[in-house]
């Protein structure tokens with residue numbers, strides 16, 4: 447960001463925002479990053495934590511209310527918006543009407559504000575933007591997108607809407623098709639890949655995890671520090687080289703629950719996994735790619751992940767171990 451205008455993050459108290467907001471504050475200065483959400487912060491991404499940014503750095507914003515977005519963008523002189531507010535895949539299947547209203551209505555409101563105030567926009571698409579007719583291995587950057595979930599419908603439509611605002615109104619929109627994200631700071635928000643986060647806490651506490659996806663369900667995953675760096679690097683990249691600007695495939699690892707469990711068991715002897723398959727989330731996972739081809743992101747803005755399965759497991763367990771103590775046998 448070359449000027450001194452500010453950055454807004456919507457849906458900032460969720461799994462991604464909890465790590466993106468501190469990273470943006472470290473990079474651009476605490477006073478320049480406004481975090482916002484429909485609920486009040488308890489600490490992490492907001493302002494209550496000792497040493498955190500001052501209270502004005504958090505705003506209550508409901509993205510389905512356009513006037514609230516206008517007001518915060520105008521008052522804080524916002525130049526760039528990371529738009530994270532959305533319902534995730536499993537929750538969106540439970541509440542498809544609300545998912546449409548937030549995921550599409552919220553994005554539309556945000557793009558309109560960005561058009562009027564000249565803001566750059568980051569939009570997180572997902573592997574959920576693909577469907578069962580998409581090639582599932584080495585899924586190309588440009589391919590069939592016929593998702594069968596409300597989440598996927600809103601992600602494809604979101605990619606297209608961002609393309610439209612870029613070409614029609616010259617809004618500087620940019621986006622990633624994120625895989626399942628693994629992190630330790632905030633709980634996941636109701637996605638199909640949440641097992642890959644839950645397994646670590648359960649492993650440390652009980653040496654046991656019951657997984658809601660089958661053992662051989664292969665999906666793309668990424669450790670949150672890589673995802674946060676990808677978002678910031680994409681937003682800082684020169685715009686001229688961004689051919690696929692709103693929907694870059696990115697990935698770091700393509701893993702199954704059985705493979706993740708084996709990697710954890712190597713580090714926590716005695717860890718066991720069993721399976722109690724949730725048919726709704728299994729059906730969603732079975733409609734998604736197994737492994738994305740992210741060569742366009744590598745070629746167009748230099749994307750490269752830093753964490754593979756082993757490095758991610760080492761870091762997750764090291765960071766969670768002090769807080770998650772083994773349960774005592776009763």
Ligand SMILES: NC(=O)c1ccc[n+]([C@@H]2O[C@H](COP(=O)([O-])OP(=O)(O)OC[C@H]3O[C@@H](n4cnc5c(N)ncnc54)[C@H](O)[C@@H]3O)[C@@H](O)[C@H]2O)c1
Pocket residue numbers: 456457458459460461462463482483484485507508509510529530531532533534548552570571572573623624625626627628633634635636637639
């Ligand atoms: N976490 C992942 O694995 C993953 C993977 C791919 C894409 N994504 C996308 O990244 C984005 C953020 O994901 P996340 O995991 O941080 O989600 P999350 O569910 O953890 O957080 C979403 C946040 O949005 C807030 N919110 C809900 N309704 C709102 C409204 N009307 N106005 C403002 N805020 C509202 C919630 O309070 C919550 O804090 C979403 O668009 C999601 O689809 C996430």
